[in-house]
Amino acid sequence: MTEVSQAVAGRSVPATSAPARVGPRLMRLANPTVASLILLVIVLLAWEFLPTALDVPKFIIPTLSDCLAELARMWAYEGLLGHFLSTALYTVLGFIVGSLLGAVLGYLLGMSAFWEKVLSPYILALQIAPKVAFAPLFIMWFGYNAMPKLLVTVLIVFFPVLVNVLQAMRTVDRDLVNLARAYNLSRLGVFWKVEMPSTLPNLMAGLRIASTLAVIGVTVGELVGGNTGLGFLISYGGGQANAAMVFNAILLLTVIGYALYFALVKIEARVLHYLPRAEH
Amino acid sequence: MALEFRNVTKRFTTANNALTAVSDVNFRVAPGEFVSVVGPSGCGKSTILSMTAGLYQPTEGEVLVSDAPVTGPNSHVGFMLQKDLLLPWRSIISNIEFGLEARGVAKAERRDRAMKELAHCQLAGFENHYPYQLSGGMRQRAALARTLAIDPEIILLDEPFSALDAQTKLLLQNSFAGTIAETGKTTLLITHDLHEAVLMSDRILVLSERPGTIVAEIEVDLPRRDRPLERRVMPQVADYAAQLFKHLKLEEKAA
Structure with missing residues (x-):
């Protein structure tokens, strides 16, 4: 037992260094990546065979092969690629615009205690308000085009970034700021050389949260109105009792969110290279 | 003079009370001199440092660096903290x-x-x-x-060794003292470590409890200011430390 748990804890420990009495096959099982993949295979197998075994109809839970067949059909006849790219594009666009606005406003408010106090109750109110509920309003205002879904995404991405940046600006080490002042740095110099870099870890955390929300914003925008995107395919497929289409759209949305999240994790590792790595 | 405090008083006023951090502080530091300021915690040691660095102004009196009044952060002063x-x-x-x-x-x-x-x-x-x-x-x-x-013309050290373990502290005091002696910089060291003050300084100023004011001034007449490790074994060190001990009235407080 101890051998196995040690192997789990020490991911980088090569299998050869393990005690000889634990077989190599068991060692491979203890590797989290392998275990994770095995879990995936089990879930996929259950998905494929359980619904048929339990007599669940296809329009309630389509099997894996049903979904793959539907995916090929969507690719050929529903213009899946176009829908996918449109959703991906607006997810990324909404994420960039929303987080830029959130970061800029966060830094501006972080530099002015006065305006932060003036605006914070309203920011809190807007943060609490369910952003997705704005979607129908945006459609009334801007019509059935890409604008509403972009706006919902921007709105939903905006707050976690804003709040994280603001929080970080409040907790910048006063002694560091004093040091910079003693070295004759201007207000702007203090911002660029001390405050902004100090807040980077929080900014990156905010961006990571925002990246998972961006997909939600776009999906809701597409569900409520419009005729493009994976969100549209969900409501379209739902209307036709085509559960496989809905399944596929959800999976592809997850893929987009996953890709965005991991891109950010990579960027974060780059940007925050100077932080000591936590020992896992 | 490299640094001069003339009748300096600093009061902090908040909404409902005023607090006098230091009161009528007078001292001078000659160029190249190494002066330590010791005192009980909360006696305004760091206030003296912040006023020298120009981070805030005295309420009364004047702080002069190289005979010019300090009006704000300036390049004549370099400071270092515990962090x-x-x-x-x-x-x-x-x-x-x-x-x-x-x-x-x-x-x-x-x-x-x-x-x-x-x-x-x-x-x-x-x-x-x-x-x-x-x-x-x-x-x-x-x-x-x-x-x-x-x-800088003056180096301000605000307890730079207090976060270190005992051995690192000794080595670092030694290395700082050597470097500072080499550069010939005027230095003001704020510390609560009486031995450190004796080992490193030419002169020691003792501050009273708040409102801080200078109650004693002790010349450290020992050789090798640049090698605290060598000073450390000199028998007079204990006497100086005892003097400081007395001025700080530590025995009365212990009773």
Whole structure:
């Protein structure tokens, strides 16, 4: 037992260094990546065979092969690629615009205690308000085009970034700021050389949260109105009792969110290279 | 005079009360001199430092650095705290350059001066390391290098050794004393460690409890200010420490 748990804890420990009495096959099982993949295979197998075994109809839970067949059909006849790219594009666009606005406003408010106090109750109110509920309003205002879904995404991405940046600006080490002042740095110099870099870890955390929300914003925008995107395919497929289409759209949305999240994790590792790595 | 306090009083007023941190403080520090300020905690030691650095102004009286009144943060003064205040996202060399950046020093010259101070503080070879890769003592030496790089007339040290373990502390006091003696900088050390004050200074100012005012001034008449490790074994050190002990009325407090 101890051998196995040690192997789990020490991911980088090569299998050869393990005690000889634990077989190599068991060692491979203890590797989290392998275990994770095995879990995936089990879930996929259950998905494929359980619904048929339990007599669940296809329009309630389509099997894996049903979904793959539907995916090929969507690719050929529903213009899946176009829908996918449109959703991906607006997810990324909404994420960039929303987080830029959130970061800029966060830094501006972080530099002015006065305006932060003036605006914070309203920011809190807007943060609490369910952003997705704005979607129908945006459609009334801007019509059935890409604008509403972009706006919902921007709105939903905006707050976690804003709040994280603001929080970080409040907790910048006063002694560091004093040091910079003693070295004759201007207000702007203090911002660029001390405050902004100090807040980077929080900014990156905010961006990571925002990246998972961006997909939600776009999906809701597409569900409520419009005729493009994976969100549209969900409501379209739902209307036709085509559960496989809905399944596929959800999976592809997850893929987009996953890709965005991991891109950010990579960027974060780059940007925050100077932080000591936590020992896992 | 390198540094002079003339009848300096500092009061902090908040919404519902006023607090006098230091009251009628007078002292002078000659160029090249190493002076320590000791006193009970909360006696306004750091207030003296902040006023010298120009971070805030005295309520009454005047602070003069090189015979000119201090009106704001200025390049004559370099200060160092218990925290090393290295910027974690910068390499050591670029941390040392930090103080020069707002002064219009050309990039190449900045690097030159920083490399020189790096060597001075026995950190050669660590220029491309990041702060988290260095030990506490090395980080403090890097902070000293940054302070020296701006070539200040006065160095203010606010308990720079108090966060270190006992052995690192001795070695670092020794290395700081050597470096400071070499550069001939005027230094004001704020400390609560009586032995440290005796080992490192030419003169010691003793502050009373708040509102802080100077109650004693002790000349440390010992050789080898540049080698605290050698001073440490001299028998007179204990006498000086005992004098400080008496002035701080520590026995009465213990009773």
